[in-house]
Amino acid sequence: MSRPMLLAAALAGAVTMTSPFAYAASDADIQALRAELQAMKQAYEDKIDRLESRIADMEESKAGQSAMGNQSAAPSGPAAAVPSVGDNSMNPSLGVIFNGRYGNYTESESEIAGFAIGHEGERPDEGLRIDETEMNFKASVDDKFLGSATIAFAEHEGETEVEVEEAYVQTTSLPGGVVARAGRFFVPLGYLNELHAHADDFADRPLPNRVFLDRSYGDDGVGISWVLPTDFYSEIGAGGFRGRGFPAEGGDGGDIGAWNAYARTGGDIGDEISWRLGISTLQTRGIDRAGNEDSVLFEGDSDLYALDGRWVWAPGGNNREREVILQGEYFLRDEDGAYEDVDAGTGFVAYDETQSGWYVQGVYKFDPQWRVGARYSALSSADAPAGLAGSALDDDGHNPWTASGMVDWSNSEFSRLRVQYNREELAGEQEDNQLLIQYIMSIGAHGAHPF
Amino acid sequence: MRYSILAFFFLVAFPVQAQAKVNIFACEPEWGALAQEIGGEAVDVYTASTAAQNVHFLRAKPGLLSAMRQADLVFCNGAALEAGWLPVLLQKAGGPDVQPGKPGHLLAADHVKKLDVPARIDRSMGDVHPDGNPHILLNPRNIGIIAEALADRLKTIDAANRQNYDNRLNSFLRRWKPLTDEWERLGASLRGMKVVVYHTNWAYLINWLALESTATLEPKPGIPPTASHLKAVLTAVEGHDVKAILVAPFENPEAAEWLAGKSGIPVIRLPYTVGGSDKAGDLEGLFSETIRLLREASP
Structure with missing residues (x-):
């Protein structure tokens, strides 16, 4: 039908446009033009063939005479669903994560020999508790930015705390491959620090993360x-x-504190x-930094260095x-300043020492729903200067360590139950056997996690 | 008009030389194979997963990050199949031109009609996807439609090679259409064949060939088979002339083998995607082999 017309038009176009060059046209040029014309003709014919076969397909499926049940292939195009234009169509993806636990400890004390630690790094309360309930909102802001906020509700000493864990925008x-980010977020330091607690393979963070990063450092x-x-x-x-x-x-915000x-x-x-x-490294300055429930103060530079490694093996990649996951981190902290143990009445004592800590862990998934894991973590504090003898900074010759074993079961991607046993010897004559039972469940948006 | 014709001829006659190849990041083997078919020499294809992997559970591995960093076109399945890892790759290493909504971001499932789109959705139904069943590949008619969408994107991204993509698309479709007709002719005898599946990832094959799915080994999508559910499946299939239990290469065959042992229904390991068996080395082999194995089970 329209094929000859198209061809004629193409020919006419070719003739009018080639005429200025006709004088100089050699046989080779003519050959080339012929080939191009042939290509054009072929392209048009293909296009027409495709349109015809598409029309035929559509007629076929419309008439319901298709031999096979091939409804799914109707060329519906991307606009299969008409987007609704309600107020809620721009809602960010929303996820809520429930993280609850039961803890039982045989030791009442949980001091860590040679270290003064922050509030979040302490051993959690015993008994049943909703450890942390996390809400995450995430969406593109526009074509250049995305925003993400994670709000955590937690109980601490009978009070409900609302904490903005993360609230950032990024490009x-x-x-x-450049991404710029602003707001509050977990600082990229080592491996675990950037993860939200629900993504951990164990019910608690290893010792060095508790001691050096107050569980996780976000700023x-x-x-x-x-x-x-x-x-x-x-x-x-x-x-x-x-x-x-x-x-x-302790920074007054007038300066970059970290x-x-x-x-x-x-x-x-x-x-x-x-x-x-x-x-990685985190360089900070503490001004009246309070540790061990405000009983130990530090003022000075605190510089942390970390090495982290992770190795994952899955048979056939599936x-x-x-799956087997091996993971470890090593931390070195160099502190130069002064410590005061208020309870021990030491007054400020100059302190320039290096402390270290590390952990290694392995997790073996032996079934789509079951995993077992083991972890060992340890700390090494420095020799306390004479002025701090007998204070919290004096490790009294004991290097704190914890050994852990866990089993978890996941019904689906969205639910996990875990039992964990810890043996903690964090100070001399302080032998703690801990039983932790934990559930982690998520509702709402399907989360995505880094490697 | 004159000028545009002139411009057209110049483009054809003097293609821009030494154009870098288009780097395609394909999430699954089937889309990697299709990208190679349509792109040919003009593209470099990186395929993020293999036929042995359950792609929904992939991790945002370091190797994927470095590949994403180089990508000019991200060609993935979509419909939330890669929800656990693709967003991480895109946010960390994806360039501005491959973000969702851009020409460099092509999701196959956006271009075909999806089955099992839930009217209401709740996770008590298992890991169901709000956009519908994402496992769209096992209908060759879908492959044809997606090939066209892919060629359109390649022409947008790499205008200098428009002709190449058109030519390759046309030659692919010229080959694909009669093959599809032939598979449908061979598959006609399979109409109404009763099968048991492990997961709902066979829905498009079942729909295309008008097979009949009698039972699913998973109690709910994404939840591994349980003993009590398998017993219920056994009761449901006994005496119903079920021809086969379909299992993909990445699915644990234990439950299927248990059922086969109890019921006498044979387990058929279909390739599921490109590379899923020796004979399924490309898209044509995938469908030929699938049809052949099904016909063997239902003579």
Whole structure:
């Protein structure tokens, strides 16, 4: 039908436009033009064929005469659903995570020899408690930014606390693998610090995270990360923060109270193994930083360095069925300033020492629903200066350690029950056997987690 | 008009030389294979998963981050299949042109009509996807529609190679249409064949060939088989002339084998996607092999 007309039009176009060059046209040029014409003709014919077959398909399915039940293939196009324009159509993705537990300890004391720790790093209360209820809101702000807020409700000493765990905006439109972020967020330091507690493989954080980072260090500030254009994964980043909480704390906000920088690399070995290594630092300044329930004060520089590694193996790469995860972090803290143990009446004593801590853990998923894990974590404090002898900073020759074992069961991706046993010897003659039973469940948006 | 014709001829005659290839990040093997079919020499395809992996549970692995960093086109399944890891990759390493809504972000499931779109949704129904069943690949007619959508995107992203994409799309469809007709002709004898499946990821195959799904080994989508549920399945299938239990390469065969042992219904390991068996090395092999294995089970 219209095919000859199209052809004629194409020919006419070709003739009018080639005429200025006709004088110089060689045989080769003519050949080339012929070939192009042929290509055009072919393209049009293909297009028409496709349109005809599409019409035929549509007529076929309309008449309901299709031999096979191929309704799903009706070319409906992307606009299958007409978007509703209600007030709620722009709601962010919303998820709520319930994290509750029962804890039983055989030891009443939970001092950590040689360390003064923050409020969140302490051993949680015994008994039944809703540990933390987290609400997360997340959505694109526009074509250049996205926003995410995580609000946690927690009980502490009979009071309900509402904590803004994270509230940040970040760019989605910078080229070259660069992301800039502003607001409150968990500082990229080591591996675990950036995770929300519900994503942990154990019911509690390992010792170094409790002692050096007050469980997890989040702060108000700005950060930038850059995934480098290498064939293997490598990323560097840095940030400046207010210095809002332990291990910074006390800054009046007039200055940058904390700095952070990190470098990470990683890759896949075949389809089955993935690994990641990182090195990072958090440089803070404490001004009247209170630890051990306000009984120990610190003033000075507190610089933390971390090495982290993670190795994941899944047979055939299919981690739905089975998986082994090995993970470890090593921390070194250099503190230069002065400590005062108020309870021991030491007064401020100059302190320039290095402390360290580490943990290693392994988790084995042996069934789509079942996992077992083991973890060991330990701390090493410095020799306390003479003026702090007998204070909380004096470890009395004891290096704190914890050994843990856990089993968890996940009915679906959205629910998990866990039983964990800890043996904690955090100070001399302080032998604590701990039983933790925990549930973690999420409703709402399907969460996504980093590696 | 004259100028546009002139411009057209110049484009054809003097294609921009030394154009870098388009880097395609394909989430699943089937979309990786299709990208290679339509892109040919003009593209480099990175496939994020294999046929042995249950792609819903993939992690945002370091290797995927570095591949995402290079991507000019993200070509994934969509309908929340990659909800647990693709957003992390996009936010961490994805460039501005591959973010959702941009031409460099193509989700196959957005272009076809989906089955099992729930009228009401609640997780007590299991891991059901609000956008409908995401496992759209096992209907060759869907593949044809998605091939066209892919070629359109490639032409937008890489205008200099428009002709290449058009040519390759046309030659693919010229081959695909008669193949589809042939599979449907061979598949006609399978109409009404009763099968048991592990998960609802066979819905599009069942719908296309008008098979009949008698039972699902998972009690709810995403929840592994339980002993009590399997017993109920056994009662439901006995004496109903069920021809096969369909299992994908990444699905644990234990439950299927238990049922096979009790009921005598054979387990068929279908390739499910490209690379799922030796003979399913490409899209054509995937469907030919699927039809062949089904016909073997239902002579």
